[in-house]
Each structure stands twice: as C-alpha cells, then as structure tokens.
Amino acid sequence: MEERLLAILRLALKYNATDIHFNMKFTDVEIFMRIDGIPKKVKAKIGDDKLIRYLQYLANLDIGNLTKPQTGQFEMEVDDTILSLRFAVVNTYNLTSAVLRILNSSLRIDADSLSGKKNQNEFFKELLRKENGLILFAGPTGSGKTTTLYTLLKSVKDEVIYTIEDPIEVYNDDFVQLQINEKIGFDYENGIKQIMRHDPDIIMIGEIRDDKAARMAVRAANTGHLVVSTIHASSAASAISRMTDLGVNESHLYEMLLCIVYQRMIIDRKSEKRVIYEVMDRKEIEYFRTHKKNSSSFISVDDQIEKGLKDGIY
Secondary structure (H helix, E strand, C coil), X not given: CHHHHHHHHHHHHHCCCCEEEEEEECCEEEEEEEECCEEEEECCCCCHHHHHHHHHHHCCCCCCCXXXXXXXXXXXXXXXXXXXXXXXXXXXXXXXXXXXXXXXXXXXXXXXXXXXCHHHHHHHHHHCCCCCEEEEEEECCCCCHHHHHHHHHHCCCCCCEEEEECCCCCCCCCCEEEECEHHHCECHHHHHHHHHCCCCCEEEECCCCCHHHHHHHHHHHHCCCEEEEEEECCCHHHHHHHHHHCCCCHHHHHHHEEEEEEEEEEEXXXXXXXXXXXXXXXXXXXXXXXXXXXXXXXXCHHHHHHHHHHCXXX
C-alpha cells in the first residue's frame, strides 16, 4: 500500500494536483485528481480498495467508526520532499467517498514569484515588516490565499511568529503553531490570549470564518501586534463588509486595517495558472471609508482580467 500511495502522490506532484479523490462502491474504486480545477481520472489497480483503509490508518482515524465523517492529517516523504496531507472520509450505505489534499503542494514557490510584477512582490514582503495592524488576504475557495500567506510568512526573518489554525494546514518548524480544539475549550479567544503572553512579532490566524475569530483578530491588532489572516470574500472591498457582518465594530476595523490583498486564480492562454491580485493599501482603505460605494482608486481583479484578456496578456 505504501508503494502504491507513493506512486499516486508522485503523479499528483508531477501534474500539480492539489486533491486526490477516492470513491468506492463495495470493492470497486474510482480515483481521480483535481488538476487546475478539472478532475482527471487515474487508472485504478487491483488492491486499490485497501488504499482508503490505509489512509485512515495513516491519518489516525477510527477505522471501526463508519457512522460519521472523519478528518485527519499526517506527513509523508516523497522523493526527499515532506508532504503535509489531510485525509477526509465519509461513508453512506453503499459508498465511501474520501479526499486526500496535499496542503503544501504550492509552497515550493517563494515570495519573489507570487506575482509577475516585481514591485508587487516587494510590496507584499514589506507588508509583513509592519509593527502592528491587521492584514487580510481575501479571495474565493481555491484562489491560493493560504499559499500566499504561508509563502510570505516563510520569507520573514528574525521575527517570532505564532499561528492559531483550525486545522493547521502546513506544519513549519519556524513558527509556533497552535490548533483550535473546541472540545477542550481551546477556541480563538483563548488561543490568542495565550499567544499574546508570549510577546510574538506576528500572529497568524488561519482563517476568519466566525465572529470570535474576527473580533479577536482586531483586538490582537489593537494591542500592538501585527495580525495576518485569510477570509472568504468576492473582492477587497467586500472583505470589509464580511468583517462587519461578523460583528466587528466598523470604526475599530478601519483603525486597525493596514491592507487587504484580494486574489483570484485563472488559467491563462498558455494553460498555466496565474494569480491576479487586487490590493487596497491604507490610503485606499481610507478612500473607500469616505466614499463607500462610489468609484474607488484601485483596479479590481475583474477589471484586470478583462483588460488582460482583451490585450492578450492572459
């Protein structure tokens, strides 16, 4: 099973796949990978029906419990590369569906290659040299915002970085990483309170998706720390609305917000992945605050994509 799993992972790395899906009816297994958002079928072999149980074992899941969805994480070395992997499985009366996600498949890039624009990469790196405030990385699911954030954090030198995540997506020995555990009462509020006692330079919140995480992100920034996080939003401006919808005081948010980096991933004319960024810096955030729904001074991602397609850039 180990050799078969290694072969599948090598194939996934070769084609830059992020997810490997397993669907099993009785002993019939269908395997496919998601490559550039498109599912590509992998030819199954005899014995592949045992892969799901093997992955459950590696992810430390309860193999005997078939009644509830389960998720676990583990690491595996593939050709001198340590992969961080998350395995999720769900069972119905006639089907087992599982997904193996390669969490760090995109982290072979560095901060100088995030954007095709050198000045934009320098701007991103300079952001994490700020002493305090809140920086949000926004975008839809699958846009790569977590990859952008981790890549920039890896580029930071001589700073104490604490993360609080649910779950920890990519393990890094250079960070102190804490994982949310609601069962024992370790939530975002308690986690950030503990982190601030250790005098970190940067606090990373894996994703803001509830009111507790949103309020604690602003509160931590207000205590003189640099806080970075990701949030689902449809534009840079809508990230502000998303935060206020989660109960954050609007005036406090504007006071602490340093920058919003919104991104979308597209497939260009060369069939290659390209990330397009929309950035609202402090000046533009203030402009938006005073003008609200009137036209802003920044160029949106949609405008960039439309112009790029028209000009033949993408």
